[in-house]
Amino acid sequence: MSLTTKFVIGLTGPIASGKSTVASMLAERGAELIDADGVVHEVEGPGTLETAAIAARFGEGILAEDGSVNRSLLGRIALDDAIALADLEAIVRPVVRRRIQDRLDQSTNEVVVIEALKLREGPLAKQVDSLWVVVAPAECRLERLTTQRGLSAADANRRMAAQATESEQTAGADVVIVNDGSLERLAEEVARAWEGVMNGLAPRSTPRGERS
Template structure:
């Protein structure tokens, strides 16, 4: 199976690129969805999350309050690192199960921490999706309904993506419309998947 690692900052358009790749028959494994699965009610990771972050990040029925947890970890780099240390092993196990079960010839691993979690080294190629900070900020506020201050905090928490962009085989700049994005994905697919 040919593995494409797909990453980029928040609101850059990673998920849209992943959908375009799925249209081409690729198996898309969304690490964010796997993280949700790893923290679903009854999941073992919840015990460790409660031990580290306390009951303030849980709702009255005992389910994880993702918004409260996000506010906490995006304001504190150490807290974010602790959360990732709890969740990443669970996500890796779920990802490996999905890959083993997939009949697809091409799989896409979509992950914001592709390099930091060591996933990029396991991939045959890495694609990074970028967009200007002003574009990403506007998307967070208008498309996701995020308050401006929260959107700015989340962008700041992700830091600079220059190293990831420099290490990528493919860089997709998503400052335009869907047609422009599709054209870039088509060219990248032809060069890295069909051209191998």
């Protein structure tokens, strides 16, 4: 059954939980994906006002050879310095939110997925009809961060520890997807949740516009 209005899924969860894999599965089923991290890449690319502001705040050494922000280096700095993190977010977050909102407003797709690590911390959370959280055991996430992203175990553990706990992440979620097994099992979970959306059965713990 087709939906009569645009349905917005907010997809979030801790680092390396498998959000992008779930997002890809939803895209294969016809959802339009808005990837917040991809928008950040655009904003921190060569020649943008935000990249210039980041270089002014953190020094020219924060830039890669192509003029984009060296995100790996910047991430290590921000992880250890709360003031630096706040300054960075003040530069980047407003424009990222505006671009995501613009893409959401312009979309004509029946289902739109906003994938964002910090979705619940900003006004975009109020645009969400159904909040989906992807979780995975800490040992699985650690392995993904070290083998797939090339982080040291110490760096990976620090990044994981800096985030909210699993219970905090899943509080108020409409759908919790546990990514602790095979891709086939993950696909089955995604399929069940997707059918709920398409049948108009996806629960809404809070109506759009009233989430905290």
